[in-house]
Amino acid sequence: MGLKLFCIQLTGVLSLIFSGLSLEQTRKLAYQYARELNLAIPSSWEENRCAGVDWLVEFRKRNQELALRSPEATSLARGMSFNKHNVNIFFDNLMTVLRTKDIQPHRIFNIDETGITTVQKVQKVLSEKGSKQVGQFTSQERGINVTMVGIICSNGTSIPPAYVFPRVNFKDHMLKNAPSGSLGLAVESGWMTNELFPSVIQHLIKNASVSPANPALLVMDNHASHISTQVIDVAKEAGLSIVTFPPHCSHRLQPLDVSCYGPFKRLFNSACDQFMVTNPGKRITIYDVAELSAQAYYRAMSAENIQSGFRKTGIQPLNRDVFRDDEFLPSTLLTDTNSGVADQVATSPPSVLSLPSVSNKPLERKRKPVRSIILTKTPEKVQAETSTSEVISIPKRRRVVVQEGAGEPVDESELATPIKNDESLTKDIGVGSYVLVKFTTQQKRLVYYVGLVEATDDNGFEILYMKRAGEQHSFEFPENPDREICVPHDDIVLCLGAPTEIGGTSRSKNCLRFGVDLSCYNVC
Secondary structure, eight states, X not given: OOHHHHHHHHHHHHHHTTOOOOHHHHHHHHHHHHHHTTOOOOHHHHHHTSOOHHHHHHHHHHOTTOOOOOOOOOOHHHHHHSSHHHHHHHHHHHHHHHHHTTOOGGGEEEEEEEEEESSOOOOOOOOOTTOSOOOOOOSOSSOOEEEEEEEEETTSOEEEEEEEESSSSOOGGGGTTOSTTOEEEEOTTXXXXXXXXXXXXXXXXXXXXXXXXXXXXXXXXXXXXXXXXXXXXXXXXXXXXXXXOOTTOHHHHOHIIIIIXXXXXXXXXXXXXXXXXXXXXXXXXXXXXXXXXHHHHHHHSOHHHHHHHHHHTTTXXXXXXXXXXXXXXXXXXXXXXXXXXXXXSOXXXXXXXXXXXXOSSOOOOSSOOOOOOXXXXXXXXXXXXXXXXXXXXXXXXXXXXXXXXXXXXXXGGGTEEEOOSOGGGGGGOOTTOEXXXXXEOTTSOEEEEEXXXXXXXXXXXXXEEOEEESEEEEEXXXXXXXXXXXXXXXXXXXXXXXXXEEEOOSSSOEEEEOSSOOTTSOXX
């Protein structure tokens, strides 16, 4: 087989399995193939151990069917999860709901979130030739994220979006000039949570007039913030059936991702650029996001884009064979041997044709494998209820620690009492108890604080917090201690035993030491 035919075939196959060749790799491949066939090659090829730049230029001129493309970064998880098995399960669930619930084709909805930042990505601008540096103003160095929830229907219409602002409380002025009827929500992190998502479902039900007499179907991803018993109850009561996508497949199965959010991001970026040009010296804040995104939302959520997204994913019109076999090749590479991939390249020297491969060891998973499910089915609801009532996992350490003033060692498990996600089990915590409280930072990190319970009620506890006093297990009350009025039961991780008072000099205050090994926690 000639060098030209070999390079064309191999380049095409490798691009299909997301392992395309760069220009430099193509030159090296040509050199290796020529050496294997004992072809006459220039001396410069031998010196550089790759084909020359002039050969590459002429090769691309002779083969106009090959183009230099910028590939889209695709994670291994997406490559592995988008396979025939997962896609078939999704379409089986979709067909089951459409058949049993008698849902009309124009009553299929899709919900998904996207992040909107207050710092735009600068676009190309015209400038004088020879300029060494061209700048463009942005709002600030680091942006603040606002989550926007898009909702579209298979008939080509859209529902006003929902916004999640990074604030403790929502204020009406945050939705200034937003799309009419938009829903405003607020949470400190600015990300969607289990507590907020039921409000989005109710927003959909209200605007789409969903009822048992007028049922509808919602397809969405299975992110943890979307799945809760409250969401299931609200949806079932209203006549809304929910089918989730397989994990890591939304880039091919979710209509919003396929055809709507790309144009939306470009239009929103352009709106931000226009704002910076027409408002010199003014920064974009979260209070401008709704107005700027409204301009992009109306144009991106057009009937053409929405219907194209449902059509390309095979959801409406229903087409479970919408994806070709070669579109599943990346998952074949990651889960099986690559013999099927190699068969697509004509016979060639085996020392040259070295397709990428992975070991038989399965890829490491950070969470339990999940699949496409009909979320509103009774078994799935029972499983959701079970998962939310599980005991908080506490690292078990059978180490022995010695309490100050005690003569014999005490088992740590007797000093720390794990608290479960059940309010009835927290009744043993009363005023005067010392507890370990967990917090989630904006960077999604868990930190812990030791505190004293000052009051209790049905909603939670009033905690007076302490700070570390040098040693890992010693704590003290600062001069101006922080106090939190209502700490939920679920945030209590440990009930600490009675502390021992230590220290106390003219230069240092008394400290409290707990006989619990807290080294496995990030205690502040």
